[in-house]
Amino acid sequence: MEKVKQKDLILYSGLIILGLAAPYLFSAFKVQLTYLCVLIVLAMTWNLQGGEMGYNTFGNILFYGLGMYLTASVQVGMFFPLAEWTESGGEKTFVHTTAQYFQGIGVGLLVSAIVPAIIAGAIGYAILGLRGHYFAICTLGLGIAAGEIAGGIEIIGAGQGFTTPPFPAEIVDTEARGKFFYFLSFALLVGTFIFVKYIYGSRFRLILNAIRDNEDKAEAMGIQTMKYKIVGWMCSAFFCGLAGGIMGGLIGYIDSTDVAFDGREMGVFMVLMAILGGKGTLWGPVIGATLFHFFKEGLWTLILGWQYVALGVLIVVIVVYFPEGLMGWLREKYPERFGEVIDEKDRKAQVELK
């Protein structure tokens, strides 16, 4: 036991050092690295629903988009009239000072974490009562409806989009913006990982798994499944909202259907990454997201114009041929590495039974 812990310690400290050093080592790829952190966060939180709880949601994009709009709105609304800002080029008339910018984004991120979690709790009772594919389609509808409705609301820019406050001009260091967003997203990633790892060691995860494997039986055992489902969804919403807020600041421009409630890209990516890595595992979504991001960034420029075709084909191939993902495949191959003890006698007996 002692030995394993030491190994873990080396692994984690190594990863954290790598994470902290990354923007200096790969200075040109700061934006990509920020993306990677956010993608991992989204995949890990999706995994809480899809992998652990068995509720395949397309709706986490709702919280992501909500967080994006909330952060930007708070950041602007705290100091300037929001309607004038979004109407036409407010970002040119009103300029955030450095202090205002960071205060705004701090409060904005706080709001964008709490409000989506509250909304998840509020709609959770209604939505999480659906099961299986009804839940999947319902959340798909929810995400798209949110995008369409956000595209019709004037105060957040409607169809023409919402420009988030530009990084304060008083900071002369050109690298500062990239570093700021990278470290923000890296902090979020570390926080999410610690949280998810904590969940993986807790009773909460066992309850989620019980819900996934047989909800009726779990209920019969006296577990108040609805309570746990809602709490699980609220946790996801919390981190998705934060991820959205950071992304909004990084991209600098929010469009209702193409950036915020982007069910066609982000909404699918998070599902795909979790499945690619292996759902229902701690490291699966992390590995899946990393692989997917490298694959995407490497391929996207090579096949310009065809990237969506490639994405669609990739989805079909992964879903049809590797539904267990990378971790599932590894688990099949090296079960002893995953702490599964195989009793040779027992295995033989099972073979004979067949």
Added chain:
Amino acid sequence: MDFLIFKAPMLMVQASLDGILLGILFALIAYGMALQWGVMNIINIAQGDLVILGGYIAYTIYLWGIHPAWGVIISPIIMFFVGWALYKLVINKVVDRDLFISILATFGIAIVFQQLMNFIFGADVVVAQSEYGTTMLFDNSVTLPNSKIFSAFISVLYAIALVIYMRKSKLGRAIRATAQNARAAKILGVDTEKVYAATFGINAALCGIAGALISITLTLHPYVGLPYTVRSFMIVIVAGLGNLPAVAVSGMGLGLFEEFADYILGTEFRIGAVFLLLVLILVYRRFKLSKKREYLK
């Protein structure tokens, strides 16, 4: 927001007629979805994109100088083979699996279709001109494009033809037998693999007809497929599988809802209203069933 519709009763007549004629078209797509859902137990997210592809086939023959109404014959024939090929390539691998696999896989197909259509036909909104003119009703206060009447008529015609085919023909009987119990049908000598392929082909052909009709009554764009999928999904969960009259009625109900939502909320919220209605219907049914301690299956 001004509620013009409540001040002018003629607008209500206009919206109702538009809604009902549109709803018949939706019902045709929904019937295809109910068919494949009932027989193969898959949910096809690419349904709407098959519709749009069918529409583009009709639009292409319109560009060649043939009247687009011929699309309702040519498009289903081509789409049948597209559906068949799609089944052989992808769908046959997801038939017996978890429904979520089919949702995701067809989602992938939908993305591929959208993008390919975007390449081939361009990203512009197009419409095939049928030049059927319009009918004026009630002292010219209600205008009704004849193409809409034509499309409703054709939809009903095809639906009746399909029902008769499913009742009388050998393949129709095989499809219904497979829907009831695939294993028993297999034991009794039905080639279920072929039945599945034919079912998916028929579904695609229905989408082709609907698409051809949409190309002359509404507009086509590579990315508007998903709302059609959601509409048909909604109609199916309200009407149930394999209940054609209920499908027709709920299709018209949806058409009415949309037209009225369009007038009352504004066109920019139309699609949003459709998706919200889906959520509301599902939530309503969930609460109704949870009183009996059941859930949607």
